[in-house]
Amino acid sequence: MLNNHAKLMQFFSIAQEVTGRKKLQKMIYILQKCNIPFEEKYAFHVYGPYSEELTLRVEELCNLTFIDEVKEDKGNYFQYHYHITDRGKNFLEEFGLDMPDMSNKVDQLKSKSARFLELVATMLYFDDLTKSEVEAKIHQVKPKQKYSEAEIAASWAFIGDVTQTH
Amino acid sequence: MAYKDEQLHEEKVFKDPVHRYIHVKDRVIWDLIAAPEFQRLRRIKQLGTTNLTFHGAEHSRFSHSLGVYEIVRRIIYNFKGRRHWNDDERLLSLCAALLHDLGHGPFSHSFEKVFKLDHEYYTQQIIIGDTKVNEILRRVAPGFPQKVADVIAKTYEDKLVVSLISSQIDADRMDYLQRDAYFTGVSYGHFDMERILRVMRPIEDQVVIKSTGMHAVEDYIMSRYQMYWQVYFHPVTRSAEVILTKILDRAKHLFEADDFTFKLEPTHFASFFTRSATLDEYLKLDEAVVYYYFQQWQEEDDVILSDLCERFMNRRLFKYIEFDPNKQMGEVKALQQLFRAADIDPKYYLVIDSSSDLPYDFYRPGEEEERLPIHLLMPNNELRELSRQSDIVEAISGKKRTDHKLYFPMDKLEEIKDEDLKQQIKAILYDQGEIQDVE
Numbered sequence A: 001m002l003n004n005h006a007k008l009m010q011f012f013s014i015a016q017e018v019t020g021r022k023k024l025q026k027m028i029y030i031l032q033k034c035n036i037p038f039e040e041k042y043a044f045h046v047y048g049p050y051s052e053e054l055t056l057r058v059e060e061l062c063n064l065t066f067i068d069e070v071k072e073d074k075g076n077y078f079q080y081h082y083h084i085t086d087r088g089k090n091f092l093e094e095f096g097l098d099m100p101d102m103s104n105k106v107d108q109l110k111s112k113s114a115r116f117l118e119l120v121a122t123m124l125y126f127d128d129l130t131k132s133e134v135e136a137k138i139h140q141v142k143p144k145q146k147y148s149e150a151e152i153a154a155s156w157a158f159i160g161d162v163t164q165t166h
Numbered sequence B: 001m002a003y004k005d006e007q008l009h010e011e012k013v014f015k016d017p018v019h020r021y022i023h024v025k026d027r028v029i030w031d032l033i034a035a036p037e038f039q040r041l042r043r044i045k046q047l048g049t050t051n052l053t054f055h056g057a058e059h060s061r062f063s064h065s066l067g068v069y070e071i072v073r074r075i076i077y078n079f080k081g082r083r084h085w086n087d088d089e090r091l092l093s094l095c096a097a098l099l100h101d102l103g104h105g106p107f108s109h110s111f112e113k114v115f116k117l118d119h120e121y122y123t124q125q126i127i128i129g130d131t132k133v134n135e136i137l138r139r140v141a142p143g144f145p146q147k148v149a150d151v152i153a154k155t156y157e158d159k160l161v162v163s164l165i166s167s168q169i170d171a172d173r174m175d176y177l178q179r180d181a182y183f184t185g186v187s188y189g190h191f192d193m194e195r196i197l198r199v200m201r202p203i204e205d206q207v208v209i210k211s212t213g214m215h216a217v218e219d220y221i222m223s224r225y226q227m228y229w230q231v232y233f234h235p236v237t238r239s240a241e242v243i244l245t246k247i248l249d250r251a252k253h254l255f256e257a258d259d260f261t262f263k264l265e266p267t268h269f270a271s272f273f274t275r276s277a278t279l280d281e282y283l284k285l286d287e288a289v290v291y292y293y294f295q296q297w298q299e300e301d302d303v304i305l306s307d308l309c310e311r312f313m314n315r316r317l318f319k320y321i322e323f324d325p326n327k328q329m330g331e332v333k334a335l336q337q338l339f340r341a342a343d344i345d346p347k348y349y350l351v352i353d354s355s356s357d358l359p360y361d362f363y364r365p366g367e368e369e370e371r372l373p374i375h376l377l378m379p380n381n382e383l384r385e386l387s388r389q390s391d392i393v394e395a396i397s398g399k400k401r402t403d404h405k406l407y408f409p410m411d412k413l414e415e416i417k418d419e420d421l422k423q424q425i426k427a428i429l430y431d432q433g434e435i436q437d438v439e
Helices: A003-015 A021-033 A052-063 A086-095 A103-110 A114-125 A131-141 A149-164 B027-034 B036-043 B048-052 B061-079 B087-099 B108-115 B119-128 B132-140 B144-153 B159-165 B171-184 B193-199 B211-232 B235-256 B279-284 B287-297 B303-314 B325-341 B391-398 B410-414 B419-431
Strands: A017-019 A043-045 A048-050 A067-073 A078-084 B007-016 B020-026 B200-203 B206-210 B319-322 B351-354 B375-377 B383-385 B404-408
Touching: A003 A017, A003 A021, A003 A052, A003 A078, A003 A086, A003 A103, A017 A021, A021 A048, A021 A052, A021 A103, A021 A114, A048 A114, A052 A067, A078 A086, A086 B325, A103 A149, A114 A131, A114 A149, A131 A149, B007 B027, B007 B061, B020 B027, B020 B061, B027 B036, B027 B087, B027 B132, B036 B061, B036 B132, B036 B279, B048 B108, B048 B235, B061 B087, B061 B159, B061 B171, B061 B193, B061 B200, B087 B119, B087 B132, B087 B144, B087 B159, B108 B235, B119 B132, B119 B144, B119 B279, B132 B144, B144 B159, B159 B171, B159 B206, B171 B193, B171 B211, B193 B200, B193 B206, B193 B211, B200 B375, B206 B211, B211 B375, B211 B391, B235 B287, B235 B303, B235 B319, B235 B351, B235 B404, B287 B303, B325 B404, B325 B419, B404 B410, B410 B419
Parallel strands: B206 B375
Antiparallel strands: A017 A078, A043 A048, A067 A078, B007 B020, B200 B206, B319 B404, B351 B404, B375 B383
């Protein structure tokens, strides 16, 4: 009962603040790929793995005032900031969720840009392919992002690191 | 003549209540429709349990798939000769449109939740695996099945082709909104699709809408919004989904238990319970098979399984109250204890259902690069996101409606012999708000 909501609350309680919906989407996806048991269903969209279920669940958490959403007008687009509220903290405490520790992973993910996490998430999406096939796929599905060889190498290193971190 | 270019001697048409006629001239499309994997879609309802709410909603994924194909066919007809559109992608687009839902199983939403399945994975497997559909696609070109699979998975390099069947205003949504409205009999869900098709323009890697067509798109967005709340999120349908999910949970639990013997062994479900279903086993499971088991399982010795199946078959659904997790989690815990005391297992008979548990979305522009929004093509060739131009869309997009409901079997609670216990449960439920009927 509301287990999946509680898992997200646990994430927000560790992350404190997340800036950007795209970043949030990719963070949860990468955590899933690190075997953290988030159950939101993802599909591939123009900007990499995206979960409508996650979007709606975050909206629910905002409407319940468990999470505070701040909308910032950036001129030609909006950016959203999320942080857990006191009510949210109470809910989480009462819920008594049993979940693996993901603090180090969340810290690592938070320190990266949305663009970089998009690359990481996309590479993980194609994890059934070989390394060279993944790299070819990146250039094929994301030609506009023009990811450099250095960024792709950094992404491989990050994947190796984040999947090992406890 | 190459198979990919082969045309039927005479155009074939399917009479369709939504699009009037569905036209087929390509041999490849005709052969795909005849493939057993596509014919199977006749036995999968488009709206799962919605027919328990709207009795007309018996239409299948087969008719929806034909509808999506027809809309894409018309879009491509309009795109022909336009800059940015490559007509070499025509057959690929048509095949992907026709096959986009091929991997859906019976009551797929509940099945996917309980058995951790993904219909998109099975769509891919049917297209690239050892199937008749694959055999037909390979006759076009050896790499053609993979291309079709990539378009459906949205990982194909030409995003314009992808966006025909998967975007915020695509052939998939345009068909199901109209088809679902027609078969449920509701008065919402209608919009001027012909007008939208006329104002669609291919621009680089997306389909955009000429700004003069904005009002037709507003109508589409309104239809989508109304259908979500009036049909897709209908509380009675959600009640049926809750029971269906619990039947599968219970059958899985009994299958894994050492001390239970089914009168009718769940042969067709076994590989789903063990998460080892092969493609062949997946394709064998359709709604007719599922209904057969549910019919028979009413006779099982397990009272929970037989009761849930009887409820599902005879539409004896759970009632519900509106539920606020912010204020009422304590009451749920109390109810769980009282249910146990009354020998009613709360795992199966006390269920919170949230709007995010449902597989539908409504339009929201979102953040930059979160998801591709609907773009209007302005007279000066600039692209503007729809809600920035339309007050109506902006008003709807800003309204975030979410809800949670608590489902339970009122009739079972009435049967509790211990009057004090019964009154305690009812006191909590009635205190939370009006108990809603699901008739």
